Amino acid sequence: MKEGQDEPKTLAEIAATEQANSDVWDLRLYVAGRTPKSVAAFENLQRLCEEHLAGKYRIEVVDLMVHPQLARGDQIVAIPTLVRKLPEPIRKVIGDLSNVERTLVGLQLRPAKP
């Protein structure tokens, strides 16, 4: 996770890739520098993706310390926040993703308990 290395893409570009890889999970993690929760969220997300979405996911990390204006698009309030851009509809999971069960439900990788 190095801010500046993965330049955040514009909405137009994202839309373009959406078309190209419809079966790819496009995930965006909003962080604020290297706060402990941000670090934890990134680690948890990576582990979770490797386990459940191996080979068909892409994580984009947006550092709001560097680009706070990028929060507006997804209406981010709390950090860290994970946004599932694709597949639609857009889903958000707030927090450090330490609760795996809740995260899986939030990403609709597992049905919610009745």
Next chain:
Amino acid sequence: MISEQSLDQLQRENQQLRARLEETEDTIRALRAGEVDAVLVGSGCERVFTLETADKPYRLLVDEMPVSAATLTERGEIIHCNRRFASLLQLSQEEVAGRSITSFVAHDCRRLIERMLATGRTRPAECELSLRRADGAPITAYLSIAPRHEGALGECLVVTDLTERRRYEELRRTQEALTVAQARLELAQEAGAIGIFEWNVRTGEVWWSRTAERLYGMPASGFDGSFDAWRRTLHPDDRERTEAEYVRAVEEHRELGTEFRIIRPDGQTRWINAKGTVIVDSAGEPLRLLGVNTDITDQKAAHAERERLFAMERAARAEAERAVQARDKVLAFVAHDLRNPLIGIEMSASTMSSGGTEELRAQCLHMIQRCTGEMRRLIGDLLDVARIEYGRFSILATPLDTRGMLMEVAEAFQPRLAAKGLRLVQEVPASVPPVYVDRGRVMQLLANLLDNALKFTPAGGVIRLGVSSTENFVEIAVTDSGPGLAAADLPYIFERFWKAEPASRAGAGLGLAICKGIVEAHGGEIRAENAPSGGATIRFTLPVARG
């Protein structure tokens, strides 16, 4: 009436609202669960507010507390360490973060730390091991790990540097030992009245202990620390010698050992003993003279007193020995002197008992009378000496004409003088005053002295009788023309049982002792000397009779 289109739209809106609600609920939940550590604030959400700022006081506390602490992942990687922890390892906090704690542990302690990390996952673990600083120096440390608890980022590690603590403890022990040693030294100085000095020969400065100042009779801090100030305390007669001895000790790198006198501010003179040793630098050049002073005045006085007593004792012993020898000698003389007349008596008695002519019997009778007279005189002398000795010698004084007294004695001696061909020359001034004396005793005195002079003067010699007078005393001198007295004998001749050798042995040597007793009983003085002509002179004084 709701159209299908509007129903569709309503459902969509409903769905969106539900999603928004879920999102809001999830945000609140995440905030409550502490899964969030930053929020976006401002109308356009344009400012990020991290909770890092909020926990700054805690962060500061952890960073600055005087305990080395760090958080570890389960694998032992350091997530965060405080400033103290980093400085213990001589690294920055950034350099430490991310590295494994194991990498800071000495090789032989690696298994220990691994076992501890394993235990630390579930329950608190502690152990003492050796850490390695960035420069390779070992640190003996005490490590304790608290297991990660719900919601915590990692395991908590606390490190106590035992090296520092041990060094501190050692320092404290050393300081305690020093204090004790100092106290002991001071006590010893006080008890032994020992003053310590240190003379820096390069700067000329002199350091004195408190006891040294007391030794020199100065108040505390009364010594100004200069060599000259010490020099001035020295007794003028000892100053140059003592200073030279100090300087020589330094120049020749010799042990100092000397004694000298000082004059204290109150004028008291004291004897000081100084011992010292020269301290040299690496090049062998003298740096300091370090030494001790002790007050030996009392020792000196005691030594002198002991010497005096020894001398007195030696003299008394010699005196006693001589007295014993003299008594032994006189006993032999007395026995001999008494036996001579006794033999005469026995022989006369024997001759008379066997008959014989009238003339012979008369001769024998005369002999017996002469012998008994001699024995009576001898026994009388012994008794006189005993009386003088025990202070029971008394006189009965009356005024007596000096000239008449001397004429009478001279007449009495005339036959004996004539028999030996001696001449008695009297030098008596006409103006000589009368004396106040015991007639019998003074006649005995003069007879004794003339008797002696007669014995020591060879045939044809002269005996002089000189008289002079002062206001209170008449002095009479009897001079013979004999061999005189040995100088060594002069002080003893008036002691009882003394007799000049090798004069012809006659009398038990009591005569002069009796003479002295008689003169002193009259309040006069008697002394012996050798006359310029070579003979011996005995002079004595007798009191002048008052109107």
